[in-house]
Amino acid sequence: MNAEESVELEQLMFVEEPMRGDGPRVHPAWLPPEAFRSLGARRILLHGEGLLVDTVLDEVSRACARYGGRMWHSPSWDVDVDLVLALRDAAELPNPSVEAARAAGEAALAELGDGGSLGDEGFVLARAGDVTAVLADAPAGLLYGLFHVVRLCAAAFDPARPPERHRPALRRRMLNHWDNVAVHPVMGQVERGYAGGSIFWRDGRPRGDLARVREYGRLLASCGVNAISVNNVNVARTEALLLTERLGDVAEIADALRPYGIRVHLAVSFAAPVVLGGLPTADPRDETVRAWWAATTRRVYDRIPDFGGYLVKADSEGQPGPFTYGRDHADGANLLAEALAPHGGVVHWRAFVYNHQQDWRDRSTDRARAAYDHFVPLDGRFRTNVVVQVKFGPVDFQTREPVSPVLAAMPATRLAVELQVTQEYTGQQRHVCHLGPWWSEVLRFAPWGPGGRTIADVVTGEAAAGGGLVAVANVGDDVFWTGHPLAQANLYTFGRLAWDPRRDPTAILDEWITLTFPPSATADAELVRRTLHEIMDDSWRTYERYTAPLGVGFMVNPGDHYGPNVDGYEYTRWGTYHFADRDGVGVDRSRASGTGFAGQYPPYWAQVYESPESCPDELLLFFHHVPYGHVLRSGSTVIQHIYDTHFAGVEEVTAMRRRWQALTGMIDPSVYERVAERLDEQVRCATEWRDQINTYFFRASGVPDERGRDIH
Ligand code: GCV
Numbered sequence: 243m244n245a246e247e248s249v250e251l252e253q254l255m256f257v258e259e260p261m262r263g264d265g266p267r268v269h270p271a272w273l274p275p276e277a278f279r280s281l282g283a284r285r286i287l288l289h290g291e292g293l294l295v296d297t298v299l300d301e302v303s304r305a306c307a308r309y310g311g312r313m314w315h316s317p318s319w320d321v322d323v324d325l326v327l328a329l330r331d332a333a334e335l336p337n338p339s340v341e342a343a344r345a346a347g348e349a350a351l352a353e354l355g356d357g358g359s360l361g362d363e364g365f366v367l368a369r370a371g372d373v374t375a376v377l378a379d380a381p382a383g384l385l386y387g388l389f390h391v392v393r394l395c396a397a398a399f400d401p402a403r404p405p406e407r408h409r410p411a412l413r414r415r416m417l418n419h420w421d422n423v424a425v426h427p428v429m430g431q432v433e434r435g436y437a438g439g440s441i442f443w444r445d446g447r448p449r450g451d452l453a454r455v456r457e458y459g460r461l462l463a464s465c466g467v468n469a470i471s472v473n474n475v476n477v478a479r480t481e482a483l484l485l486t487e488r489l490g491d492v493a494e495i496a497d498a499l500r501p502y503g504i505r506v507h508l509a510v511s512f513a514a515p516v517v518l519g520g521l522p523t524a525d526p527r528d529e530t531v532r533a534w535w536a537a538t539t540r541r542v543y544d545r546i547p548d549f550g551g552y553l554v555k556a557d558s559e560g561q562p563g564p565f566t567y568g569r570d571h572a573d574g575a576n577l578l579a580e581a582l583a584p585h586g587g588v589v590h591w592r593a594f595v596y597n598h599q600q601d602w603r604d605r606s607t608d609r610a611r612a613a614y615d616h617f618v619p620l621d622g623r624f625r626t627n628v629v630v631q632v633k634f635g636p637v638d639f640q641t642r643e644p645v646s647p648v649l650a651a652m653p654a655t656r657l658a659v660e661l662q663v664t665q666e667y668t669g670q671q672r673h674v675c676h677l678g679p680w681w682s683e684v685l686r687f688a689p690w691g692p693g694g695r696t697i698a699d700v701v702t703g704e705a706a707a708g709g710g711l712v713a714v715a716n717v718g719d720d721v722f723w724t725g726h727p728l729a730q731a732n733l734y735t736f737g738r739l740a741w742d743p744r745r746d747p748t749a750i751l752d753e754w755i756t757l758t759f760p761p762s763a764t765a766d767a768e769l770v771r772r773t774l775h776e777i778m779d780d781s782w783r784t785y786e787r788y789t790a791p792l793g794v795g796f797m798v799n800p801g802d803h804y805g806p807n808v809d810g811y812e813y814t815r816w817g818t819y820h821f822a823d824r825d826g827v828g829v830d831r832s833r834a835s836g837t838g839f840a841g842q843y844p845p846y847w848a849q850v851y852e853s854p855e856s857c858p859d860e861l862l863l864f865f866h867h868v869p870y871g872h873v874l875r876s877g878s879t880v881i882q883h884i885y886d887t888h889f890a891g892v893e894e895v896t897a898m899r900r901r902w903q904a905l906t907g908m909i910d911p912s913v914y915e916r917v918a919e920r921l922d923e924q925v926r927c928a929t930e931w932r933d934q935i936n937t938y939f940f941r942a943s944g945v946p947d948e949r950g951r952d953i954h
Contacts, residue, residue, distance in 0.1 A: 268454065269722045269913070271461055271730045272757040273392075275308055279762055280395040281325075281388075282309030287340055289316050290329030294381030297463075297501045298327060298388050324399060325391065326375045327384050330360075339373055346370030347377040350405030363468070363503070364409030365390070367398070374398055382468075382503040386410075389464040393753055411702050414588075414629075414710035415740035416469035416507070417462070418553060419717075420664070423447075423473060423488075424480040428801075433474050434664050436671035437718030437725040442472050446480055448491045449719070452498045458717065459502035465737025470499070470715070471507040475555035475592065482511045485538060486518050489545050496546045505550035507590070512554060512574060513562035514538070525567040526577035535581035543585040551587035551627075552578050558595045571595070571616060572623035579625040590658065590712065591624075593617050593632045593648055600817040608829075608837035609817030610636040610864075613648050622654035629709035631658045634684045634697075636839070637818065639667050640795040641680075641786050644851065644861050647842035649700050650689035658709030659684070659701050663732050664716040668785055670804050671716060671725035673924045674898060674917075675785045676778040678735040678747030685743040691846030698743035711740040726920050727913045728778060730758065748779060765908050773905055777898045784898075786860075788891025788928040791884045791935065793864035794820045794828060805927060806934040821867055824942055827880070828863035840865055859883075870943040884939050885947045888932040895921075895928045 282305030288298055299315055306313045314321055320336065326343045335341060350368035351358050360366060365378040365387035376387035390408065391398045420433040421440035431439045441454050462470070472495055473481045484492050485508060496506040515521040515534045525531055542549050556563030556574055564574035575591040582589055596612035617630060624630065630652065635643025639662040649657055661681055662668075668675040685698040701708045713736045717723050724730050731754045738750045755774050761767035789806070790797040796818045799807040811818045820827055830836030832852050840851040850856045854866040859874045870881035878886065899921040905914060933954055940946070940953045947953055 268457065269727065271723055272734055272754055273461060273464055274758070274760065274763075275305075276760040276763040277392055277395075277757045278305035279309050279760070280398070281305045281392055282307075282311050284311045284324040284399070285322060286311060286313045286325045286327065287315075287317070287321065287323045287337075288313065288327045288384075289335065289340075290327075290332040290381065290384060291316065292329075292381035293501055294385045294503055295329070298381075298384050301388060302327075323373060326373060327388060328375065328377055329381065329384060330377050330379055339371060343368070343370040343373040343375035344377060346405070347375040351377070351407060354405060354407040360407070361409055364407065366405065366407045367391070367403075368405035369401060369403055372401070374403075385463060385503060386466065392464070393757065395756070410466060410468075410741045411698070411706065411743055412708065412710040412740055413706050414469050414550075414658070414712075415467050415737060416471070416590075416658075416710060416712045417467055417663070417715040417736075418471045418475065418509070418660075418712055419715045420474040420476075421472065422478070422481060423484065423491075424478065426474075426476075426478065429474075429476075432718055433476060434666040434714070434803075435716075435718050436665060437716060437723060437729075438720040439718055441717060441719050442495060448494065452494060454719070455495055455498040456501070458723075459499040459504050461723075461733075462504055462737065463502035465734045466741035467737045468503055469505045469507060469550050471509050471550075471553045471590075473509050475509045475553060476559070476561060477509055477511040477555075479517070481509070482514055482517055484508055485510050485514055485542070489542060493545050496549065500548065505548055506546065507550040507553055508542075509553040509555070510578075511562060512556045512564065523567065524562065526564055526569050526573040527567070532577060532580065535577060539581040539585065539587070543587075549585070549587060551582050551589055553590045553592070553631075554578065555592045555594065558592065559598050563595075570620060572620040575628045575630070576623075576625045579628045583625070583627050588627045588629055590629045590631045590709075592660070593630050593646075594638075594660075596817060598817070599815050601815070602813050602819055606837065607817065608831060608839055610829075610831060610839045611837060611842065612636075613646060614651060614842045617648055618651045620655075621652040624655050626656070629656045629658045631660050631709065631712055633660045634681075637795060640793075641668055641782070641789055642793045642860055642864075643795065644793070644843075644847075644864060645684055645687045645689065645697060647689070647839075647847075649697055650844050651842070656703065656707065656709040657700055658712050659697060661711070661713040661736065663713045663736050665729065665732075666714075666803055667798065668782070669924070669927075671729045672804075672920050673785060673927065674726065674728050674777060674781045674921070676728070676735075676751065676781045677732050678739065678750055679779070680782045681736070681739055682743075682745075682747040685739065689847060690844045701743070711736075711743065713740075722913070722916060727916055728774075730754070731778065748775070751775065751778060759909060770905060770908055773901050776901050780894075781898070784891055784894040786891075787887040787894070788931045789935075790820075791863065791887065792828070792859060792880065793861040795864065796820070797935070806931045808934060808938045820863070822939070822942055824944070826867055826869040826872070827939075827942075828867040829865070830867045831865045836866075870939070870945055879945075881939060881943050881945045882948055885936055885949075885951070885953070888936050889951055892925070892928045892932045895925050899925055 347368045351366045360379040362380045363382045365383040378384040423443040424446040513524045515524045515531045519534045555561045557565045578589040593613040595616045596609045632648045636646045688694045734754045797808045800810045831839035833841040851865045872880045936953045
C-alpha cells in the first residue's frame with residue numbers, strides 16, 4: 243500500500259467518535275470509555291462482514307479515535323497490527339503477519355477444540371509473534387471476543403498468553419423485564435422495579451428513547467446476555483396489544499437491540515385469542531384457537547424475523563391459563579409452541595403456579611410443593627421448543643430457600659432456572675446485596691447428592707440444549723440504570739454466570755470492579771478494589787443475617803415487600819407462613835409429620851432435609867418447626883442464633899458504611915454520593931429489622947439474650 247492510498251483509506255476507515263456535548267446522559271456502568279484505553283491505543287484489523295461486525299467496527303473505531311490507535315476493516319493491505327479480529331471464513335489476506343495470527347488461532351483451535359467449531363457465539367484468542375488474533379465462526383462471536391479483549395486490557399497483548407477458546411455454556415441467557423406499558427395502579431410502571439421508570443415504556447406509550455435502548459443492548463452484550471422479554475409477565479389489556487396492534491413498538495426495540503445480538507421475546511396473555519381475537523374461547527384443543535395463534539405468530543415473524551418467542555405466566559396469581567378449559571400446562575404450552583415452531587421460536591412457560599387463595603389454618607396445603615405437583619407429572623409431554631422456567635427456589639425468590647426440587651425431576655423437559663436480579667426481597671436496590679455468591683451456590687447445587695450433576699448441568703443440558711438461565715431485570719430509567727450503583731454488579735454477574743455458570747462469582751465481581759473503576763483512572767485502584775470486595779463479597783450473607791432467620795423467609799411488609807413485618811403475611815392467603823408461637827418457629831415440611839415437601843427431592847437430599855439433626859442450619863426453619871431451644875449444628879440455640887446474627891448483621895452494615903467513607907474523593911462524586919445515601923438507609927433499615935425480629939422472638943420465647951444486649 244502506498245502513502246496516498248493509506249491516507250485515503252484512513253479517511254474512509256478511521257471513524258471519529260461522535261462528540262457528546264455535555265458528557266454521557268447516563269452513567270456508563272461497566273463500559274466507561276476508559277475501559278477501552280488498552281484496546282483503543284492499538285492497531286487493529288477487523289476482517290469480515292455482517293451487522294454485528296459493524297457493531298465491532300463502531301466500538302473499535304470509537305476506542306481508537308479516543309486513545310490514538312488505528313483501525314482497518316477487511317482490507318487487503320499490508321499493515322502492521324497488534325490485534326486481528328476475523329471471521330474464520332473471511333477471504334485470505336495478502337498480509338503475512340495477519341495470516342500468521344489467523345493460522346495460530348486455527349492451530350490453537352485444533353488443539354483446544356472438539357472438532358474445531360466455535361458455534362454461533364464462540365471465539366478463540368491466540369498470540370502469533372506480536373499479534374493477538376480473535377477468530378470466530380459468526381459475527382456474534384467476534385463481538386463477544388472484542389468485549390473479552392476489553393476485559394483483559396493489556397493482558398490480551400501479553401506475548402506469554404496461552405491460547406484460549408470461549409463458548410457460552412448456555413444457549414439462551416435471558417432477562418425478563420416486568421415493565422408495564424401502561425402504569426399499573428398498584429405496581430406502577432415497572433412491577434418490582436427499583437430503578438425508576440421503564441427504559442421501554444412510559445404512560446401507555448413507547449418511551450421513545452431508542453438511544454438508551456441501544457446503550458442497554460451494548461451493556462448486555464458485553465456481559466453475554468442474548469435475549470430479553472420486554473413486558474411484564476402479568477399481562478394487562480394494553481400490554482396484550484403488543485402481540486397485535488402494537489407489534490410495531492416491539493419491532494422498534496428489536497431493531498435497536500439486533501446489532502448487539504439480542505433477540506426480543508414477548509410476554510403474552512393465554513387469553514389473547516379471546517381478548518384480542520374476539521374468539522369465544524382460548525381452549526388449547528380448539529382448532530380456531532390453534533389457527534389464531536398460528537396466524538398471529540406468523541404476523542409477528544413477518545415483522546420481526548428473529549423474534550425469540552413467548553413467555554407465559556398462566557393460571558398463576560390471577561393470570562388466565564389452560565385450567566379454565568380443564569386442560570393442563572402441557573396442553574397450554576404446546577399450543578403456543580406449535581405456533582412458534584415453524585419460525586424457530588420458543589415458549590418459556592413459567593412453573594410459578596400455586597394456590598394464592600390459601601387458608602393459613604390449612605396445614606396440608608404447602609405452596610412449596612405446588613410447582614412440583616403441577617409440573618412433574620407432565621414430564622415428557624412438552625414439545626421440544628417449550629422451556630419450563632422454574633424459579634430457583636420452591637417459594638418465591640427469598641434470600642434463602644432450598645433449590646427447587648422440580649429441577650431434578652423433569653429429565654425429559656427443557657428446564658430454565660429463573661433468578662431475580664431485581665432485588666424484590668433482597669433490599670430493593672437500597673441495600674448493597676451482591677447476589678453472585680447466592681446464584682453460584684444455586685447453580686453448583688448437586689440435587690442428586692454431592693459429586694453428582696449440578697443445576698448448572700441441568701440448565702445446560704445435553705449439547706447445550708437445556709433451557710438456559712433467565713433473570714428478572716433490575717434496570718430502569720435511573721441515571722445509574724439500577725438505582726443503587728453497586729447493583730449494576732448484579733446485572734453484570736448474571737450475564738457472566740449465564741455465559742459460564744461454573745465461574746467463581748468473586749472473580750466476576752473483580753472483573754466488574756476493574757471495568758467500572760478502571761485502575762488507569764483511579765487514584766488508588768487497590769484501595770478501591772479492596773474496599774468494594776470488603777463491602778460486596780459477603781453482602782448477601784450480611785443481608786440474610788439481619789432479615790428473616792434460618793430460611794423461614796418473608797417477614798416483610800405486605801405489598802411493597804420492603805422492611806420488616808414479622809406477621810405481615812402470617813394470616814393471609816399467600817401461603818407464606820412461619821408459624822411462630824410461644825414454643826417454636828418454622829414450617830414442618832418433613833415426610834414423617836409435615837407437608838411431605840422434603841420427599842420431593844432425590845433420596846440424598848430427601849434424607850438430609852427430613853430430620854432437624856441433618857438439615858443444614860440455614861434451611862432449618864424452611865423444613866422444620868422447632869423449639870427455640872433447639873441446638874443448631876453450629877452449637878448455638880435457635881433463639882441465640884437469631885439474636886447473634888441480627889446484632890452481627892447491623893454491625894456489618896455499619897462497617898460497610900465506614901469503609902465506603904474511605905473512598906471519598908477517589909471515585910466519581912455522583913456515584914459516591916448515591917451509594918453513601920443508600921448506605922445510610924441500609925443502616926437504618928437493618929437496625930429496624932434487628933429490633934423488630936429480636937423483640938418479636940424475645941417476647942414470643944421469653945428467652946433472654948445470653949450476652950445481655952438491648953432488646954426492646
Ligand atoms: C410479576 C411475586 C411478585 C410478583 C410477581 C410474581 C411472579 O409474587 O411479588 O410481583 O409478578 O412473583 O413471579 O410472577
